[in-house]
Amino acid sequence: MERHDDSPLHVHRDDDAPAIVAGRDRRRVLRALNVSLGAVLLLAAVYSAQGSFDWTPLAVAPHAAAGLLGVLTAPLLHGSAAHLAANAVALLILGTLAGSVYPRATLRALPLLWLGSGLGAWWLGDPGTHHLGASGVAHGLMFLVFVLGLLRRDRASIAAGMIAFLFYGSMLITVLPHTPGVSWQSHLGGALGGMLAALLFRRSDPPLPRKRYDWEDEDDEAALQAESGDAAQFEPPSPSEVPVLRRPPMQSRGVVLRFVRPPGEHPGTREP
Numbered sequence: 001m002e003r004h005d006d007s008p009l010h011v012h013r014d015d016d017a018p019a020i021v022a023g024r025d026r027r028r029v030l031r032a033l034n035v036s037l038g039a040v041l042l043l044a045a046v047y048s049a050q051g052s053f054d055w056t057p058l059a060v061a062p063h064a065a066a067g068l069l070g071v072l073t074a075p076l077l078h079g080s081a082a083h084l085a086a087n088a089v090a091l092l093i094l095g096t097l098a099g100s101v102y103p104r105a106t107l108r109a110l111p112l113l114w115l116g117s118g119l120g121a122w123w124l125g126d127p128g129t130h131h132l133g134a135s136g137v138a139h140g141l142m143f144l145v146f147v148l149g150l151l152r153r154d155r156a157s158i159a160a161g162m163i164a165f166l167f168y169g170s171m172l173i174t175v176l177p178h179t180p181g182v183s184w185q186s187h188l189g190g191a192l193g194g195m196l197a198a199l200l201f202r203r204s205d206p207p208l209p210r211k212r213y214d215w216e217d218e219d220d221e222a223a224l225q226a227e228s229g230d231a232a233q234f235e236p237p238s239p240s241e242v243p244v245l246r247r248p249p250m251q252s253r254g255v256v257l258r259f260v261r262p263p264g265e266h267p268g269t270r271e272p
Contacts, residue, residue: 025100032099032106039095040088043134046076047084059132060118060186062125070131071118074186077132090138093167098145101160104204105148106141109197113140113190120189131183136190139175142168143194151198154207 060074061067078084098106117136125131142164149161175188 028103029096029100032103033092033096035099036092036095040092043076043078043084043088043091047078047081050077055132056130059130060121060125061130062122062185063127067122071115071122074118074121074132075114075134075137078134079132083133087134087138090168091134091141094138094141094145094164097160097164098141101145101156102148102201102205105197105201106144108201108204109140109144109194110137112193112197112200113137113144114193116140116193116196117186117190120192121183121186124185124188125183131186133183133186136183136186138168138190139171139187140190140194140197142171143191144198147195147198148202151202152207156207 055077057066058070058073058077059067060070078087095106114137117134117140118131120136121131145164146161149157149159149164151157171187171191174182175184175191177184
């Protein structure tokens with residue numbers, strides 16, 4: 001957002017077929033891309049018509065009651081073609097990213113991002129200035145995706161947060177005063193709206209199914225085999241499986257001799 005002075009949402013399951021999951025993900029990305037592209041075309045159409053009317057009453061005028069109208073209309077206005085192009089690219093990338101990973105949370109967060117951008121400019125801006133542009137909404141989308149990655153911490157959320165930070169990590173700095181003529185107040189308001197929306201709507205979308213690779217199945221099989229091997233290691237073997245390490249030497253039990261009585265001797269008789 002620029003500042004001008006007055007002077008010059010289907011739940012996935014892990015057992016779904018990979019082809020079905022891939023089709024759902026493709027449709028989700030295309031839907032988010034089409035919506036983001038439609039938003040960019042709307043901004044371009046409004047900018048092309050700005051020369052035919054006075055847009056000043058539609059911008060945010062800080063600390064003025066009449067300037068509150070700009071809270072609703074200022075994100076549609078832009079001060080130059082370069083301003084429009086920068087915001088259009090950011091909205092296209094971040095809108096597609098947020099809408100494909102968090103379709104429900106993004107839809108519910110948009111009012112907070114929109115209002116936060118305008119209210120930040122109205123409350124923190126300098127009197128006598130006019131704030132316009134969609135950069136505050138773009139900052140809100142970036143902070144929404146980044147904070148959701150920190151809160152949810154599943155694979156898709158972390159990947160989306162890293163992508164958003166890779167492209168627009170500098171937005172962590174542009175929420176502070178840095179360049180004259182740039183509405184950091186709108187950036188800060190949109191960022192706060194994005195963080196608040198991430199806290200409120202972090203459970204709006206179910207986690208995406210995690211793709212399993214062949215090497216993960218091999219690791220699981222190896223782990224199961226290791227566990228079964230450990231269990232067998234501590235299970236005592238049966239006596240028949242125990243090897244005999246030493247056998248005692250065979251000892252003779254002796255010979256049993258038969259006692260023969262003398263002739264004429266009867267059992268039970270004894271000599272005196």
